[in-house]
Amino acid sequence: xxxxxxxxxxxxxxxxxxxxxxxxxxxxxxxxxxxxxxxxxxxxxxxxxxxxxxxxxxxxxxxxxxxxxxxxxxxxxxxxxxxxxxxxxxxxxxxxxxxxxxxxxxxxxxxxxxxxxxxxxxxxxxxxxxxxxxxxxxxxxxxxxxxxxxxxxxxxxxxxxxxxxxxxxxxxxxxxxxxxxxx
Numbered sequence: 190x191x192x193x194x195x196x197x198x199x200x201x202x203x204x205x206x207x208x209x210x211x212x213x214x215x216x217x218x219x220x221x222x223x224x225x226x227x228x229x230x231x232x233x234x235x236x237x238x239x240x241x242x243x244x245x246x247x248x249x250x251x252x253x254x255x256x257x258x259x260x261x262x263x264x265x266x267x268x269x270x271x272x273x274x275x276x277x278x279x280x281x282x283x284x285x286x287x288x289x290x291x292x293x294x295x296x297x298x299x300x301x302x303x304x305x306x307x308x309x310x311x312x313x314x315x316x317x318x319x320x321x322x323x324x325x326x327x328x329x330x331x332x333x334x335x336x337x338x339x340x341x342x343x344x345x346x347x348x349x350x351x352x353x354x355x356x357x358x359x360x361x362x363x364x365x366x367x368x369x370x371x372x
Contacts, residue, residue, distance in 0.1 A: 238310040246307070251283045 199206030255276045262272045300307050320327075 235313060235316065236305070236309040238306040238313070242306045243310060246304075247287050248284075251280060251287065254283060255280050 195208035196202055196204070196206055258279055259272055259276050262275060267275075300311065302308075
């Protein structure tokens with residue numbers, strides 16, 4: 190018996206005593222676990238792209254292009270010093286373009302599913318374009334229209350209560366006036 194699993198001894202059991210995991214067992218899932226208990230946690234929070242990873246990938250793309258140029262020039266039989274000069278010039282040019290922002294960034298249609306930070310950046314840019322197109326302010330908070338509607342309901346209830354209070358006060362004054370005049 191290993192780790193208190195299985196039979197203490199296989200004698201008389203008709204088995205070899207070898208213990209296997211039951212892979213066909215379907216364990217019940219906790220149905221409440223994936224859902225948050227309060228609504229603040231349920232709000233959609235877009236994934237923020239990691240700038241360091243994006244920068245690393247951009248530098249890696251530059252190096253890939255430089256190595257492709259180096260391979261091409263080596264196949265053509267260009268002198269090693271000329272290859273180094275051309276590669277360094279291309280590296281500086283591409284790095285300057287990256288810093289100037291000429292690289293328009295990731296296009297979501299060309300991205301693969303494993304490029305999560307590029308996808309997150311593209312999604313944030315898309316959300317920003319949509320927000321501007323719809324004229325939504327930057328400080329807009331989800332569900333704020335419900336709060337405004339609720340405030341209007343509370344204001345109307347408070348106004349109605351004030352009017353009712355005023356009516357009852359007038360009725361009291363009228364009763365006092367009538368009682369004073371009748372005496």
